[in-house]
Amino acid sequence: MENDGQLNNNNVQGLSLIMGNHAAWNQPVEYELDALLGAEDHHVDTNQRSDDEDRCPGSGTPPSKRAKRFSVQQVQELEAMFQVCTHPDPRARQELGRKVGLGEWQVRFWFQNRRSSTKLKACGNEIRDMQQENTKLRADNIELKQLVQNPTCFRCRDPAGANQLVSENWRLLNENARLKDELLRAKAYQDSVIREAERPQSMSSEHQASAYTHPVPFTYNCRTNKAALVSHAERALKEFVMLATKGQPMWIPTIDGEVLGDQEYDLHTFPGLLGLCPRGFIVEATRETDMIRGDAMDLVSILTKAAQWSEMFPDIVAYVRSTDVISSSSTSSSHDGLIQLMDVEFWVQSPRLLSRNVKFLRFSKKMAERKWAVVDVSVDGNNGDEQQSNGTSYAGYRLLPSGCLMEDMSGGFCKVTWVVHGEYLESTVPELFKQFFRSGQAFGACRWLRSLQRQCEYMAVLGSSHIPSSSSSSSAISPLGKRGVLELARRMKESFYAAVSGPVTIASTNIVDQWCVSSGTGAERVDAAVRMVTWNCAEIMPGEPATTVLSATTTVRLPGTPPLRVFEYICNSQRRGEWDNFVNGGPVEEVSYVPISARLHGNSVCILRPTVVADGSHGKNSNDMLILQQSSTDASGSLVVYSLVEENVMRGIMGGADSSIFLLPSGFAILPDGHGKAHYTAVSSSSSAPNNGEGALLTVASLGMLSSSPSGGLAARSFDDAGEHLCNMIKKIRDSVGANNVIMA
Template structure:
C-alpha cells in the first residue's frame, strides 16, 4: 500500500523551511531547502514531564531506499509559551539551549568570521543523556532563570560544563518560523490528497519527544482501539475497528492495515467533535523502528442530523497522511516523532476557539505527544513499587486500594469529558441550545457567556445515582492569564472556599494523595470539606488533576465516606455513585508579541500579562457541572432547577475570574 511516498523516501524535500519571521504563506515553493540537523531529544518546551525536542526534521534514514523521510517541517522559533506549537524555540546551531550542538575545543581559526582559513577542524558534537535532559527540564519548569550559583550546582550534579547549563536556560531571540510548504506538498502528493473541500482550513504540526515505553508496546497500543482510547483519554472520545484488512506479516504488526472510526474531542461545547473514518497502516522499517500512518478514506464525513450524533454535533474533517515514527532507545524508552495533518471546517468552530485550532495545539501533534508522555509516565508509576501516599490520613492505602481509587478517578474523568462534549455514549437531551447569562461578562467574540443546559434520566445505571441529572457547561477566555496559573489556583485546597459551594467558604483538607506522575499536578486526591453540617461530614471529594504541555484538567465529585472506605480497602469501585464536575484548561492560541519575551519586562500588576488586551495570550477555561436535581428518574424538570444550576455556574465563573485577576503575580 502506498501513501504517496510520504514515508518511503519519495517525498524527500517537500517540506520547506522559512528562517525569517513570516508565518504560513511566506515560504518559497520554488526552492526546497536542505533539512536541518536531526532533532535532539529533550530540546522541547513546556513539557509534559519528559523531554521533548523541537523536531525540526524527521531526519530518519529510510531503511529500504537509503533516503530521508522528509525535510524541514512545521516548527516555531518564537518566544515559546502556550502558543508555540512546535517547542519553545529553535536555537542557533552553535548556541543551542541544550548545549548539545556546541563545538568542543574550537580554535581561534575555527571561529574566524572571515572563513578564510581552509584548514578548520571538523565540528564535534555532544549529546545530553535522557537523564540529564529530564533533570534540566524539571529544573526549568520550577526556575526558568537560575542564578550563577544554581547553574554551578546543576553543572556539578549533572556532570556538565557550566556553559552547557547556561545555554540550556538562555532565552532565544530567533523568531524565524518553519512552515509546511503546502503548494509543494500538494504537488508531490496530489494522488493521495485530492482536492480540498471549499471553506476548509489545513493544520500541520509535528512534535518529537521521549516516552517511557518501547516501540513494540506502543505499536500494539495504537493498533488496538481500546488501548488507543485509554492511552489518549482526553483526545479520543470513542474508537472502533470496522475491519481488519491485513493482520501483519511474520507474526508481527508490520504490514497490518485496519479500517477504523474515531471521535476526536476538544473539551469545550464550542468545538464540535471530529468524527473520522480512516485506514491505519503499520510498518516496521528496521529493528526497533516503526511507522504508523493514518489517512481518511471517505473524504469529508457529513453525518445526517438524525443519526444520533448528539447535541454537540460533528465537525467536517479530513485526516491527511498523519501518524508517528517510533524508534527504540538504548535506555528502554522510545523516541516518538508525531505528525498531524488535517483539514477541517472552521465555520463549525466558535470564534473563541479558532486561534487554538489554528495554532495546532487543540488536536495537533503537541497534544497527542504530551498525552502519550503523561500516560506512559502514569503506567510506569502504577507498575512500580507503590509510592507512599501523602495526606492527613495516617494509615497508608494498600496497593489494591490504590488501584481501585485510580480506576474510580479515571471513570470520573471519562464521564466528565463525555458530558462536556455530549458524545453519543451519553443520552443527553438539550433544554435550550444556549442559555444566555450575563454574570460571566462578555467574551471577545462580541456575545455574552453562553451556558449549554442538558438533562438525562439515570435509571439504575451502575456508578450513577438514580434520578434526573442536569448538566451545565460553558467556556470562557481569560486573556493574559496563563493556563498554569488557572490550574494552580483551582487545585489549591486552601483556596477552595473562594469558588466551590461544597467547601462552604472554607479551605478543604487533603486526606489522601496518589501521584500519577513526576509533575505534582498529576495526582488523585481525596479531600474533606471543613464543614459544620452533619450531612456534609459524611461526604468526601474525590479529585483528579492532570497537566501536560497541551492543557490541564481538574475533575471532582462528592462521594460517600462509607463507599470510599470500601474502595480504599480494595473493594469494587464500579458501583460507587458519582457525578463529575470540573474544569478543562487550555491555552487560547494567541501568541505573545516579540517585545514581551524578556522576562524582566513582566510586572506584578494584573495587567502585567496582558490582562487589558483581548489579543494577549491567556487561557480558555471550560466549566461543567453535573448535578442530580431529582431522585426520581420519571420526575419532570422544573424551571427553578435549571435557573439554580445555571446561576451556580455563572457565579462560580465570576468568583474564579475575580480571584485570578486579583492574585496575578509574576513568577
C-alpha cells in the same frame, strides 16, 4: 657672416621660448604656431651680419628685441622632418640645418618647442573632451533624479509607470498559473499511471481517458479493492516519513516552534494523496518530539488495538465506530504491515465544539530494528462540497499522512516523533475557538504527544507497588486500594469528558437545551451560555435508580490570563472555599495523595476532606463526605475533576474494596486560547505563570440530580440555579486570577 647675423637674431628668439618662466609649461594653455614663431616678417635680411657671440647660445649678449621668425621654406622643411621623426639625432639635425640654413642647436630647439606645443595642444583637447563628458553626465544624473522622484512610463508617459507595473504583474501571474497547470497535469498523469494497475478491469475507456486529465481524490467505498487501499497506505507512509525526518526547508523554525513549508511540501507531494485542499478548509500541520516512558513495540500494540488506543487518549478519542482489517501482518504476534480501516470521532473538552468524524487507514510498519512507524491517512475523499452533520459531530475534516515514529532508546524510554497534518472546514469552528484551532493546539501533535506521555506515566504508576505517604495525613492506603483509587479517578475523568463534550449518543427521553445565564451587574456582570443536558441514570447504568441527572456546562475565554495561573488557583487547597460552595468557604485538608507521574509535576489523584471553621475549632462536615480529585497539567492544557464520595465508601476503596460506584463529577478543563505559546513549568503555590499574551479557554461543568420531571417548575428552577452557580464560580475565578474580562463562547 651676414647670414650668421640674421641667424643669431633668430637664435635669440628661439632661446626666449625655453628660458622663460617654467611654471607656464604646466598650465593647460593652447599654443598657436604663429605665436610660437613670432611676428610675421617676409622680408628677412639674410645679409645682416652679427658678432660671433650672437651665434652662441651661451653668449651674454641679450637677444635682439626685433627677433625674426623662420622663413616659410624653413618651416615647411622642419615640419616635413617633424612628421617623419620627432626626435632626430645630432647628425640628422646638422644635415637639416645645412639644408635650411640653420644651426644644429636652432634645429634642436625648434624640435623641442614643437614637441612641447604638440603635447600642450593634445592635453588641452583631452581636458576639453573630459569637460564635455562631465557636463553630459551631470545632465543625465539630473534627469535620472527627476525620473526617480516622478517615475513615468517611457512609452506612454503614464504617471508612476502604473500600466507597465500592472502589465508585468499580469505576465508573472500568467506564467505562474501556466507552470502550476503543467505541474498539475504531470502529477495527474503520474497518479493515473499508478492507479491504472489498481482499477477494476470493467472500467470503461472513457473513464480511463478522464483519469489522465482530472485527478480525483482517493475515495473509499464498498467496491474499493484491497490493493488500492494497500497502495494508498504505502504512499502515505512515504510522505509521513518525509515529514517526520526532514528539517529545513520542509519545516521552518519559528519562535513558537516550527511550521510546515508549503512550497517545499507542494514540490514533493502536489497535488497530494487526497487532492487539492477544498475551498473553505484550513491546513493544520504540527510536529513534536519527546522521550516517552515505554517500549516501541508495546506502544505499537496499543495503537493497533482500538479499545486500548481509545483508553490511552480519552481526552481526544471520543468514540471508535468500527475497525476493519484490510491487510494483516505476516505473523499473528507481529504488527508489521498491519493495515486497519477505522471510523473515529475526535473531541475537545468544550460543549461549544462538535466532534470530528473521520474515516482513515492505520498502517503500522517496522522501519528498522527497534524502530516503528504508525501512519494514519483519510480515505473518505472529502472535497468540501457536502458536509454531513448529525448535531454532535461533523465530517468536514481530512487527515493527511500523519502519525508517530517510535525508536527505542536506553533507560526504558522511547523517542517519539508525532506529526499531525490535516485540513478542516473552518466554518464549523465558533469564532471564539478559531485561533485555538489555527495554532494547532486543538488537535495538534503537542496534544497527542502530551496525552501519550501522561498515560504512559499513569500506567507506570499503576503497575508500581510503591505506596506514597500523604504529607498532611497518616491515612493508609493498600497496594490494591491504590489501584482502586486510580481506576475510580480514571472513570470519573472519562465521565467528565462525556458530560462536557458529549453525550455521544442521546436517548429519546433526554433533553438538550441552551440557557443564557448572567450573574452580577455592571462591570461585575458575567454572562455565559450554559448547555443543560438531562438524562436518566437507569438508561445509562443498568441497576441504578431511575434518577434524572442534570449536566450544566459552559466555556468562556479569559484573555491575557495564562492557563497555568488558573490551574494553580483552582488547585490551591487553602483558597478552595472561594469558589467551591460545598466546603463552606473554608480550606480543605489532604487525606491521601497518589502522584500519577514521576516527571510531570501537578499530576496527581488526591482525597480531600472539607473543614468547617466554627469557634476556632475544626470538625468534620455534617454529611461525612470526602472529595476525590484528579488534576493534570502540561503544555497542551490542564484538567481538574472532582466528585463527592461518602467517607465510609472511600475508606473501603482505599483498603481494597470494590471501586465500581456511580459518580457525578464536576470540574474544569483549562485550554490555551491560541494567542500565545503555551508554557509549562513545575507547579508550586508561589509560582506565577508568565504572561506572554496567551489567554485561557475555561470550561466549567457541574453535575447533579433532579428529583422531579424536567417539564415541572422545580426542574426549571434547578436549571436557573445550576447556571447561576457556574456564573458565580467563573466570576470568583476571574477576580482571583486578575483577569480583566470574560468573553462568552
